[in-house]
Amino acid sequence: MKKSKFLIFIVALAVIFLIGPFIIIIVSSFNETAVMKFPPKGFSLQWYQKVFSVDMFKTTFWISLKIGFFATIIALVIGIPVAYLNVRYKYRGKNIVELIFSSPAIIPGLVIGFALLRYFIYVAQVPITVGLFLGHTAILFPYTVRVVSASLRNFDLSVEEAAVSLGSSPIGAFFRVVFPNIQAGVVAAFILAFITSFNNVPISLFLTGPGVSTLPIQMLVYMEYYYDPTISALSSIIIVLTVLIVQAAEKVLGISKYM
Amino acid sequence: MAYIELKDIDAGYVKGSPILKDFHLEVKRGELISLLGPSGCGKTTTLRTIAGFISPEKGNVIIDKNDVTKYPPNKRNIGLVFQTYALFPHLSVFENVAYGLKRRKVDKKTIEEKVKKVLNLVSLTGFEERLPANLSGGQRQRVALARSLVIEPDLLLLDEPLSNLDAKLRDEMRAELSRLQHKLGITMIYVTHDQIEALSLSSKIIVMNEGNIEQMGTPKEIYEKPATKFVAKFVGFDNILTAKFVECDEKNTAIVSVGENKLKISREQHIDIKSLNEGDEINILFRPEDTRITKDKCENSIQAKLNYANYQGNSSSYALSYNDMEIRAITENIEIQNSKDIYFAISSDKIIIEKK
Numbered sequence: 001m002k003k004s005k006f007l008i009f010i011v012a013l014a015v016i017f018l019i020g021p022f023i024i025i026i027v028s029s030f031n032e033t034a035v036m037k038f039p040p041k042g043f044s045l046q047w048y049q050k051v052f053s054v055d056m057f058k059t060t061f062w063i064s065l066k067i068g069f070f071a072t073i074i075a076l077v078i079g080i081p082v083a084y085l086n087v088r089y090k091y092r093g094k095n096i097v098e099l100i101f102s103s104p105a106i107i108p109g110l111v112i113g114f115a116l117l118r119y120f121i122y123v124a125q126v127p128i129t130v131g132l133f134l135g136h137t138a139i140l141f142p143y144t145v146r147v148v149s150a151s152l153r154n155f156d157l158s159v160e161e162a163a164v165s166l167g168s169s170p171i172g173a174f175f176r177v178v179f180p181n182i183q184a185g186v187v188a189a190f191i192l193a194f195i196t197s198f199n200n201v202p203i204s205l206f207l208t209g210p211g212v213s214t215l216p217i218q219m220l221v222y223m224e225y226y227y228d229p230t231i232s233a234l235s236s237i238i239i240v241l242t243v244l245i246v247q248a249a250e251k252v253l254g255i256s257k258y259m
Numbered sequence: 260m261a262y263i264e265l266k267d268i269d270a271g272y273v274k275g276s277p278i279l280k281d282f283h284l285e286v287k288r289g290e291l292i293s294l295l296g297p298s299g300c301g302k303t304t305t306l307r308t309i310a311g312f313i314s315p316e317k318g319n320v321i322i323d324k325n326d327v328t329k330y331p332p333n334k335r336n337i338g339l340v341f342q343t344y345a346l347f348p349h350l351s352v353f354e355n356v357a358y359g360l361k362r363r364k365v366d367k368k369t370i371e372e373k374v375k376k377v378l379n380l381v382s383l384t385g386f387e388e389r390l391p392a393n394l395s396g397g398q399r400q401r402v403a404l405a406r407s408l409v410i411e412p413d414l415l416l417l418d419e420p421l422s423n424l425d426a427k428l429r430d431e432m433r434a435e436l437s438r439l440q441h442k443l444g445i446t447m448i449y450v451t452h453d454q455i456e457a458l459s460l461s462s463k464i465i466v467m468n469e470g471n472i473e474q475m476g477t478p479k480e481i482y483e484k485p486a487t488k489f490v491a492k493f494v495g496f497d498n499i500l501t502a503k504f505v506e507c508d509e510k511n512t513a514i515v516s517v518g519e520n521k522l523k524i525s526r527e528q529h530i531d532i533k534s535l536n537e538g539d540e541i542n543i544l545f546r547p548e549d550t551r552i553t554k555d556k557c558e559n560s561i562q563a564k565l566n567y568a569n570y571q572g573n574s575s576s577y578a579l580s581y582n583d584m585e586i587r588a589i590t591e592n593i594e595i596q597n598s599k600d601i602y603f604a605i606s607s608d609k610i611i612i613e614k615k
Contacts, residue, residue, distance in 0.1 A: 163347070170333075
């Protein structure tokens, strides 16, 4: 069939709409002047140097990385059994469990952030880092549960039963047979959840406090004071890193079918 | 003495509405029994109950005098072969087959010997390092078979193991299963909806319908003397005509009338034809393969209208209608000029009588 020119036009518009802002950010990060301008004037790497010289960026980058990593791990350790339960069994209240675990993706982030603030800081009075970590864990469940569920659904239940009939306990069968075959899904869930945590603003906005901040929050704070291309440079680094990680995972594991 | 016994089993997927009710089944050691029936008849439920994946609400599962009702599936030493093969996709053929032995903590050397032996048995020597994805359907099913045979199970359960294969491979695998069963003398329960598979493989067939056993018997008994209308239809008595009983002579030959036509029925029936009275409404059932087409009136023939003929090489399939009842005949090819003057005929020993 001949490709419709109209369709190509629509797709091209959408691509420009999606990619355009990123191109502007990346190009403006090489600007020579301290004012964000497009098209840029001259070429310079000074803003990249500046990114690495600002201590707050370094500190908050590590905090974001650690929070993202550990929150994702916990969301997976709890999310995998939940996904397994929901895919393999019928039970009363299953719909409610599914709804609860997907609610953080439906309820506006600001509302969750506010609720968690009240709960963690005022009621439970946990330290800021712990609150931030727990808050991030909570909002990652929808991603880990959903992505792992998708890969479990693609996996034939009788393979697991075969393992059990050959003498494996149900748990042994899970680790020996099920887990190796849903690995790609688990990696996809990890990446998706990690990026979600790393990028999160609304939850962190409420749960960060004196001395503890995440990179996106630090970027917001920085922008309130300085309007120079440092943020563009930092954003470009984040974009490139994200694209590289997702591409590598796609090449090795073909994770896109689970996302 | 029964080797496998299901005693008064109630079992199903939803508590309170079992598919099997008061189900009873006995299998002798070394027998190959087929559970034959349409989907939803309870044959897979029976299999899963024996395997331990379904806990019966009531009743007992006994294997070799041991009550295993409360045993989990991994403690029953039962081999399972699935319709979807259910091989471990991430493991090589060798590792797939070795899986059960490793769980039994068999030492490495013995594992290698046993795997080698069983792969030889299913003619897969040389395929040890392949992954299941790089095998054909028939090869996968043979790996699945080897994997469940290598643990020397007390019982082998096969759930429609051939239905994902194409016709030619199915024939080959059927022959292979038969050979293995004879060679190893292993007790097998075979679930299928395919009557040819059941007839050619089993020493005994159990025809199931809606959780009940309709008939149990040798393949010959099931095929030639179906005990109920359900079994008759299932083993190919597809043609049904309404008729009236006329009389029964001293040689037990029944005369029935289909409209104006009189038919003789000399076949031994599972109902007592002596109990029928003249004028009783009955159904008569016969196979398309036993229905001949003629251009002339002859004994046990009925005039009918030919709707269409479907050429199939060495035979043809004819669709006829008689009084709005559809009749199918699969028989030798005949030249038909005038589709009005057609008769179909059935030998008197090929007709089953069914009370209405």
